[in-house]
Amino acid sequence: MAPENGGSADDRLRLLIERIERLEEEKKGIGDDIKDVYSEGKSAGYDAKIMKMIIGLRKMKPHDRQEMDAILELYKSALGMD
């Protein structure tokens, strides 16, 4: 990346970095949009923490979710948390 290369390698690096920065900005924007939807949910009376749990549960396959529920119940029962 010496100046002798006519700046093309430096340009390439700069363009890569700038592309990442633009994408990071976009990603941050979407993260803000997600926060807005949670706020909207809260205003409508929904619990944001439970909404987040629902998002996580919906990502799981039904079978995996049932298995997790069963193990969770087992542990709760073992710890007298019925």
Added chain:
Amino acid sequence: MAPENGGSADDRLRLLIERIERLEEEKKGIGDDIKDVYSEGKSAGYDAKIMKMIIGLRKMKPHDRQEMDAILELYKSALGMD
């Protein structure tokens, strides 16, 4: 959210959850795009870890970066890492 409400509250919750899921998908897509740019950088001979450090440094105000550099040098010197 009883069925008596004609499903409108349930619909509202479902729509909120689906909006979050779509946004999370988009966010994940951008995250993948970012990974692709790092890969492209690697293929061009750049070190992805250093690129990530550059992204972080460019986010800082020049004054903050200089201050961080000065403190880092101080600590290195205190620990005989010159």
